[in-house]
Amino acid sequence: MTTSTLRALYHASSKHSGYQLLADSVAPLLPDVTPPRSRHERERLAYLLRHVDVRGAHVIDVGGNTGFFSIALLDAGAARVTHVEGNAAHHAFVREAAHVLGYGDRLDTRHEYASFTRGALPRAHGMLLLNVLHHLGDDFGSASLSREAAKARMLAPLRTLAHEYHWLAFQLGFNWKGDRHEPLFATGTKAELIEFVRSETSTDWTIDAIGIAERRADGLVFADLDEANIARNDALGEFLNRPLFILRSRHVAAGAIG
Numbered sequence: 001m002t003t004s005t006l007r008a009l010y011h012a013s014s015k016h017s018g019y020q021l022l023a024d025s026v027a028p029l030l031p032d033v034t035p036p037r038s039r040h041e042r043e044r045l046a047y048l049l050r051h052v053d054v055r056g057a058h059v060i061d062v063g064g065n066t067g068f069f070s071i072a073l074l075d076a077g078a079a080r081v082t083h084v085e086g087n088a089a090h091h092a093f094v095r096e097a098a099h100v101l102g103y104g105d106r107l108d109t110r111h112e113y114a115s116f117t118r119g120a121l122p123r124a125h126g127m128l129l130l131n132v133l134h135h136l137g138d139d140f141g142s143a144s145l146s147r148e149a150a151k152a153r154m155l156a157p158l159r160t161l162a163h164e165y166h167w168l169a170f171q172l173g174f175n176w177k178g179d180r181h182e183p184l185f186a187t188g189t190k191a192e193l194i195e196f197v198r199s200e201t202s203t204d205w206t207i208d209a210i211g212i213a214e215r216r217a218d219g220l221v222f223a224d225l226d227e228a229n230i231a232r233n234d235a236l237g238e239f240l241n242r243p244l245f246i247l248r249s250r251h252v253a254a255g256a257i258g
Helices: 003-010 041-051 068-075 088-101 147-161 190-201
Strands: 058-062 080-085 107-111 126-130 167-171 205-216 219-224 244-249
Touching: 003 088, 041 068, 041 205, 041 219, 041 244, 058 068, 068 080, 068 088, 068 107, 068 126, 080 088, 088 107, 126 147, 147 167, 147 190, 190 205
Parallel strands: 058 080, 058 126, 080 107, 126 167
Antiparallel strands: 167 244, 205 219, 205 244
């Protein structure tokens, strides 16, 4: 494996190529790579780590792209990460980067689109499911679904996952398949999305925290939800209006792992 191979895999053309920053431990391997536009991976990671202790944990990263979160979680002390990615080049990039970094079997890479059926993925302490489910019918799943049927289908994995993982870090886009002409919520507000998650998952999950992007004088941060930041801020763009949920299972105890 050479850095040229890593570079080619990182830049392989796809819908989601150049989508993630390089993890801090990977960036020195490719010093000449121009970073893509930040989607504030570091700020979201910081919020997650404030609310979840990943030290010694096994975490599943679904839709892991080029591995920012997978590798950053290992660097933060996770015992093991399972990286799940349907794009072959992104999967290969993470596999090769893990080899170079010497992570061995601490980073398990799986080239697949998650089915979310019971037992399809290893049991673990927690899962990252960041901005995946609104691509149902596009990157995965049936394209013949109606928008309302797609919303119902998005809830099914959340209910299933509550029986397999103690915590879930979750984000959902406002638009079905990422298409602004197919809004999932009538008014497109954070309050509406939050109520959808809260009301439709309450029998399976408790909401431990909700992170909201705020632009402050010293930069952007994810802060806990409050009466001020719940308002939609169009100046931030659609992506940064997506709340970051930290959910705790009502079915799986904190120490459970398969």
